[in-house]
Amino acid sequence: MAAKRFEEINEKLRRGEAVVMTASEFKRYVKERGSISLKDVDVVTAATSSVMSGVSAVFQIPVAEKGRFTRAVKAYINGVPAFPGPAPNERLGLIDVVVYGTSVSIDDPEYNGGFLFRDLVEGREVEVVVETREGFSVSRSLSMHDFTFARMYTFRTCYRNYGAFVNPRKEELETIFAVTPMKGELQEATFAGCGELNPLANDPELSVIGVGTRVLVNAASGIIIGCGTRSTREHPNLSVAADMWEMKAEYLGGFRTSAEPDAYISIAIPIPIVSEEVLKGLMEAVDEKLPMPVIDTNIRTPIAQDRYASVWQGVDYEVSFNPENCIECENCMVEQICPTKAFNRELKAVNPDYCTHCGACIHVCAGDAFSGKLGHIVVEGRLIPVVARFSSRAKAEKLAELLKKRLLEGEFQLMPPVEKLHCRS
Numbered sequence: 001m002a003a004k005r006f007e008e009i010n011e012k013l014r015r016g017e018a019v020v021m022t023a024s025e026f027k028r029y030v031k032e033r034g035s036i037s038l039k040d041v042d043v044v045t046a047a048t049s050s051v052m053s054g055v056s057a058v059f060q061i062p063v064a065e066k067g068r069f070t071r072a073v074k075a076y077i078n079g080v081p082a083f084p085g086p087a088p089n090e091r092l093g094l095i096d097v098v099v100y101g102t103s104v105s106i107d108d109p110e111y112n113g114g115f116l117f118r119d120l121v122e123g124r125e126v127e128v129v130v131e132t133r134e135g136f137s138v139s140r141s142l143s144m145h146d147f148t149f150a151r152m153y154t155f156r157t158c159y160r161n162y163g164a165f166v167n168p169r170k171e172e173l174e175t176i177f178a179v180t181p182m183k184g185e186l187q188e189a190t191f192a193g194c195g196e197l198n199p200l201a202n203d204p205e206l207s208v209i210g211v212g213t214r215v216l217v218n219a220a221s222g223i224i225i226g227c228g229t230r231s232t233r234e235h236p237n238l239s240v241a242a243d244m245w246e247m248k249a250e251y252l253g254g255f256r257t258s259a260e261p262d263a264y265i266s267i268a269i270p271i272p273i274v275s276e277e278v279l280k281g282l283m284e285a286v287d288e289k290l291p292m293p294v295i296d297t298n299i300r301t302p303i304a305q306d307r308y309a310s311v312w313q314g315v316d317y318e319v320s321f322n323p324e325n326c327i328e329c330e331n332c333m334v335e336q337i338c339p340t341k342a343f344n345r346e347l348k349a350v351n352p353d354y355c356t357h358c359g360a361c362i363h364v365c366a367g368d369a370f371s372g373k374l375g376h377i378v379v380e381g382r383l384i385p386v387v388a389r390f391s392s393r394a395k396a397e398k399l400a401e402l403l404k405k406r407l408l409e410g411e412f413q414l415m416p417p418v419e420k421l422h423c424r425s
């Protein structure tokens with residue numbers, strides 16, 4: 001029945017008669033009118049854009065003429081370790097390598113696989129160095145267009161109800177969950193998760209999102225491979241794959257934290273309205289109801305429960321920059337801590353493609369040049385201000401819009417899952 005409905009919706013899309021809404025449009029429609037029925041909507045596009053550690057890429061790179069060396073032992077791209085194999089590619093002058101988003105460059109502690117992926121997607125040249133079994137190195141400057149394979153694989157992405165992070169201890173905490181060392185005694189909070197826009201929140205029974213579902217990964221067409229690591233029934237997450245050639249740099253990159261740099265990516269998933277149950281799941285996925293565990297970052301244990309409304313309702317999705325307020329400090333803290341390296345003090349400008357609207361600049365800028373409401377989380381009645389967001393609803397909405405456009409323009413077809421997602425725990 002569901003597969004038939006998929007085909008009916010695809011047919012409506014082909015005829016230009018389907019109604020497609022982004023998750024934001026859907027939530028607004030229901031808020032304003034009180035309800036919605038099967039005849040009002042055919043597809044909802046949901047998306048998330050977030051720091052997600054479980055990101056990797058596989059590249060095949062021609063680095064030398066055939067016969068120059070027998071086998072690659074180690075490789076680096078812009079200093080980021082790239083792991084050769086499993087194919088030995090003996091004497092082919094080619095390397096197959098795996099690069100982790102979180103692997104840090106041996107030359108620059110603030111540059112990692114996430115920044116490398118963004119540079120590659122932007123078409124920049126990178127330096128590939130290979131240490132050979134023979135004991136000499138070969139190096140080449142190449143762009144991703146010279147690679148013969150470039151595919152992103154994720155191990156753990158798109159988490160439903162990720163969480164907020166606090167530090168109840170006295171001492172500051174350097175952690176990957178904060179942009180600057182997290183102040184102690186619950187003075188500040190960070191969080192991750194796009195709440196009611198998250199695709200898995202909008203399909204709570206995982207009835208239309210499954211193995212084989214077509215998705216957009218950083219604007220490129222991709223596919224769900226299965227559940228991700230640490231996926232549970234309550235907190236499912238996904239493993240996806242997508243070729244990198246069509247990705248757009250505004251949706252991915254590196255993300256500096258107070259510990260090691262991490263990586264962020266964006267994923268959009270269509271939710272075809274094949275039944276009343278699917279519609280009900282979408283209607284119930286609202287920020288006011290979606291739980292957000294508040295986690296003691298020291299021991300990675302929940303100490304309270306809040307809702308996503310605290311951080312996504314009545315806030316600004318975008319952070320504003322007013323150059324007139326910039327007092328041109330010699331030591332610009334924003335440039336030093338901006339996790340995506342979006343701010344350039346010389347130019348007094350924010351790169352809109354890089355900025356994830358995390359808001360970390362608001363609290364460190366000496367001249368009040370940045371502004372935006374980030375919300376609070378609540379622990380035992382106490383309001384704790386959010387000082388940095390690890391997810392971007394602004395980028396998630398943009399990607400959901402793009403998926404809607406592609407569906408309406410016939411560039412993206414719906415596929416019923418070939419198998420249900422089975423989380424192990």
Ligand code: SF4
Nearest residue numbers: 326327329332365367
């Ligand atoms: S800290 Fe703020 S005011 Fe100072 S240079 Fe940087 S952006 Fe300008």
Ligand code: SF4
Nearest residue numbers: 338355357358359361
């Ligand atoms: S909001 Fe501020 S700190 Fe965050 S990415 Fe944008 S410019 Fe950088």
